[in-house]
Amino acid sequence: MITQTFxxxxxxxxxxxxxxLADPTRILILYSLNEAPRTVTDLTIELGIPQPTTSRHLKILRDRGLVAVSRQGVSITYRLTDTRLIEALDLLRGVMRDRITHRALLMNEINNH
Amino acid sequence: MITQTFxxxxxxxxxxxxxxLADPTRILILYSLNEAPRTVTDLTIELGIPQPTTSRHLKILRDRGLVAVSRQGVSITYRLTDTRLIEALDLLRGVMRDRITHRALLMNEINNH
DNA sequence: TTTATATATTCGCATAAACGCATATTTCGT
DNA sequence: ACGAAATATGCGTTTATGCGAATATATAAA
Known part of the structure; x- marks a missing residue:
């Protein structure tokens, strides 16, 4: 039986x-990790943001299990735990793209008449 | 050229x-609308929440273009604008499910040894 | 053990979100 | 024009969020 609370x-x-996923910086982090695992410093430089900010965003992703960590000596490497996360983001990106395309076509209609 | 700001x-x-998507009530709304278009009253009853709450969540979904409206007389029907939204949610749900399954297996290992 | 490097956390503040409640708006029937 | 039904919005309060700056923690090398 499936209850309402369930x-x-x-x-x-x-x-x-x-x-x-609802933060632009975290999305950039996920896409970056989709290319290859990266250290906190890597991400900090790539995104051009302060290191504490990177760590904070990574903690949010880590607490929810979207990324996983491994330590090599003094540096810590983060990697994506599941590529379906990127698939989901790409789906949303597709929706966005179609919407923008649709709007552009509408604008053309207006300008040509 | 792809700039950083782009x-x-x-x-x-x-x-x-x-x-x-980052709200349980809104997710329930989207899944409900995926079955069929519904009025505000439909959703209010189905979710068991106050009508103003339903309207406010719908406004958030509407402002971002996830749902669309059409009026029939005094009632307003909402519908999903793109089924890929549900596909994306299902992908995430799959990630969640695998994670929970994985944890359950781990628990079994622990209990059996 | 001291130092340097990499990463994480705390604090304070400004901003934004969610919710309940009351109320406004829209539309239709009379 | 008026009342009823459906939907939307304003307001005040509570709670959560993001960020900068400073600081704490952990690891490795000397």
Whole structure:
């Protein structure tokens, strides 16, 4: 039997996941990690943001299990835990792209008449 | 040429999208609308929440273009604008499911030894 | 053990979000 | 024009978030 609260809990978990995605810097981090694992310093330089900011965003991603860590000596490497995260982001990007294309076509219609 | 700020803007748009998904009630709304278009009252009853709350969540989804409206007399019907939104949510749900399964297996290992 | 490097955390503040409640707006029927 | 039903919005309060600056922690090398 599927109770109302059960559905609510599932959605809460899913929302936590989405929350981790709901920040431009974290999205850039995920796409970067999709290319290859990177250290905190790598990401800090690549994104051009302060190191504490990078660590904070990584903590949010780590707490929710979107990224995993491994230590090599003094530096810590982060990697993506599941490529489906990028697939999901790409799907959303596709929706965005189609929407913008659609708007551009509308603008053309207006300008040509 | 792809500038840093350009990437930042894309990610900002994508994050706005994800923000709309980062709430359990809104996720339930989207899944409900994926079955069929519904009025505000439909959703209010189905979710068991106050009507103003439903309207406010719908506004957030509407402002970002995840849902679209059409009026029939005094009632307003909402529908999903793109099924890829559900595909993206399902992908995330799959990641969650595998993670939970993995944890359950680990727990079994622990209990059996 | 001291020092340097890499990473994480704390604090304070400004801003933004969620929610309940009341109320406004829109549309239709009479 | 008026009342009823459906939907949207304003307001005040509580709670959460993001960020900068400073600081703490951990590891390795000397």
């Amino acid at each position: 559905l609510q809990e599932i959605s809460q978990l899913e929302a936590d996941f989405c929350f981790a | 990437l930042q803007e894309i990610s900002q748009l994508e994050a706005d999208f994800c923000f709309a």
